[in-house]
Amino acid sequence: MSKILAVANQKGGVAKTTTVASIGAALAAMDLSVLVVDLDPQGCLTFSLGHDPDHLEVSVHEVLLGESDIVDALVSTDDGMTLLPATIDLAGAEALLLMRPGREYALKRALAQVTQDYDVILLDCPPSLGVLTLNGLTAADEVAVPLQCETLAHRGVGQLLRTVTEVQQITNPALTLLGVIPTLYDSRTTHSRDVLADVSDRYEMPVLSPPIPRTVRFAEASASGATVMTGRKNKGSQAYRELADNLWQHWDGGKALATLETAV
Ligand code: ADP
Ligand code: MG
Numbered sequence: 550m551s552k553i554l555a556v557a558n559q560k561g562g563v564a565k566t567t568t569v570a571s572i573g574a575a576l577a578a579m580d581l582s583v584l585v586v587d588l589d590p591q592g593c594l595t596f597s598l599g600h601d602p603d604h605l606e607v608s609v610h611e612v613l614l615g616e617s618d619i620v621d622a623l624v625s626t627d628d629g630m631t632l633l634p635a636t637i638d639l640a641g642a643e644a645l646l647l648m649r650p651g652r653e654y655a656l657k658r659a660l661a662q663v664t665q666d667y668d669v670i671l672l673d674c675p676p677s678l679g680v681l682t683l684n685g686l687t688a689a690d691e692v693a694v695p696l697q698c699e700t701l702a703h704r705g706v707g708q709l710l711r712t713v714t715e716v717q718q719i720t721n722p723a724l725t726l727l728g729v730i731p732t733l734y735d736s737r738t739t740h741s742r743d744v745l746a747d748v749s750d751r752y753e754m755p756v757l758s759p760p761i762p763r764t765v766r767f768a769e770a771s772a773s774g775a776t777v778m779t780g781r782k783n784k785g786s787q788a789y790r791e792l793a794d795n796l797w798q799h800w801d802g803g804k805a806l807a808t809l810e811t812a813v
Contacts, residue, residue, distance in 0.1 A: 550800070550801070551660060551665065551667050551669065551670065552666055552668070552669050552670070552690055552691065552725070552800045553660070553664070553669075553670040553672065553688060553689045553690045553691070554650045554670070554671050554672065554689060554690070554692070554693060554796075555670065555672040555685040555686055555688070555689035555691070555692045556568050556671065556672065556673055556674060556692075556693055556694075556695060556730075557672075557674040557682055557686065557692055557693075557694060557699070557709065558674075558676070558687060558694050558695055558696065558705075558706075558709060559676055559677050559678045559682070559705060559708070559709060560676060560697075560705055561676035562676075563695045563696060563697045563732060563733075564695045564697070564732035564733060564761065565599075565673055565674060565676075565695050565729075566589070566593045566594045566597065566673050567732075567767055568693075568695050568730055568732065568761070569585055569594060569671045569672075569673040570585070570594060570597055570598060570673075571785075571786065571789035572671060572673050572789055572792060572793045572795075572796065573585045573630050573669075573671050574628040574630065574784075575628075575789055575790045575792075575794070576668070576669050576793050576796075576797060577628055577629040577630045578628070578725070578790075579581060579627070579793070579794070579797065581666050581668040581669055581729055581797065582631075582666065582667045582669075582672075583627075583629075583630045583631065583667060583668065583669050583671065584623075584630070584631045584632075584633065584641070584663065584667045584669075584670045584671070585598070585630050585632050585633070585671045585672075585673065586609065586630070586632075586633040586634035586656070586660075586664075586670065586671070586672045586673065587609060587632065587633065587634055587673050588609065588635065588656075588672060588673055588674050588675055588681045588682070588684065588685050589635055589639070589673060589674070589675035589676070589681075590635060590636075590637055590638075590639035590640035590642075590643075590675065590681075591633075591637075591675070592634065592635045592636055592637065592639075593595045593637075594632070594634075594635070594673045595608075595632065595634040595635050595636070598620055598626040598628075598632050598698075598723070599626060599627050599713075600624055600626075600629070600632065600634050602634065602636040602637065603626075603634065603636070605634050605636055607621050607622040608622055608634050608635055608636045608639065608731075609622065609634065609635050609639060609642075609656075610631065610635070610636060610638040610639045610641070610642045611631050611638075612648070612659045612660065613639075613642050613646060613655040613656060613684065614642060615655070616647060617641070617648070618662075618663050619633065619659045619660070619662055619663055620662070620663065622634070623663075624708070631667070635787035637656050639681070642663050642681070643679055643680050643681060646680050646684075647680055652680055652683075652684075653680065653683045653684055653687045653716075653720045654684075654687055654720065656672075656684040656685065656687070656688040657684070657687050657688035657721075660688050665796055669797075669800075672685040672688065672689060674686075674807075677714050678708065678709065682712075683712075683716065683720070686712070686713065686716040686721060686724060687716060687720040687721045687724075688721075689721070689724060690723065690724070690725065691724070691725045691727045692704050692713060692725070692726055693727045693728060693729075693730050693757070694706065694709060694726075694729050694730065694746060694754075695729075695730045695732045696729045696730070696731060696732065696735060696745075697732055697733045697739075698731050698732070698734045698735065698741035698745060698760070699733070699740070699741070699744060701749070703744070703751075703752075706748065706752055707752070710752060710754075713726055713813070714730075721803075722769060726754065727755070727757070727806070728755035728756060728757050728806070728808065729745070729748060729749070729754055729755070729756045729757065730757050730761065730792070731756060731757070731760035731809070732744055732760075732761045733761070733762065733763045734761055734763060735762070736758035736760075736762060741760070745760070745809060746788060749809075755806065755808045756808055756809040757792065757795070757806060757807070757808060757809070758789050758792075758795070758807040758809045759788045759792060759807075759809075760788065760809065761785055761788045761792070762784045762785055762788060763765055763785075764783050764784050765787040766783040766785060766786075767785050784811075795807045
């Protein structure tokens, strides 16, 4: 069995990339084989996993355009994952793909060749609802939406959910909406909780547990090129470990996903 999870939200800075890197590293530490895919032309996931986008010959760009075989683009990361990296070239893929028939299926087609090799494939979507995110949603079995727990952070969630519905109607009827992953959570304020309760009510979406607390270690980790899971234990990496464990028990063991008790 292999599961493909897209992590999507057209808002930047909600911890999509951090979530993919951290859950991926946590699953790899559980001895699972994990592929992470960078779909953002900024290459933040690629960089944060120790690869310099400026020094890569082949990347997801060539793979999506059918110019390279996916296996020729894969690289390994220090924490035991495989990465399909992105470079700034990917910014041009958007326009090139738009001219092609079946443009939403490019990633799905490429991944089909390697899906059997992995237990879990995580897709780090860019901060837009363009053709790259549509490729992610079309290739995925499930989608999770990281949401920063602050006022107005969820403006735009409605638009994202409409896109998910359209993908379900047109390119990927099997896509399941897993729910919200609460990020940058500040447990000292009731405000974070209120935002989550509001989102859960308004959009009738599960909110996955545990929430990921805001910790200064994350910013340090992404600046140093090491993932947040390496180094000393901290509240953030512990929460991601627990979330990764819940996800795997859900996928592999059929256990119901733990969700937050959001009643105020
Ligand atoms: P996105 O991919 O949605 O744009 P990122 O994962 O790049 O978001 O995160 C945006 C910024 O927030 C980064 O600088 C990252 O280090 C920081 N960050 C992410 N998660 C946390 C956290 N739990 N605590 C503190 N900073 C975080
Ligand atoms: Mg990102």
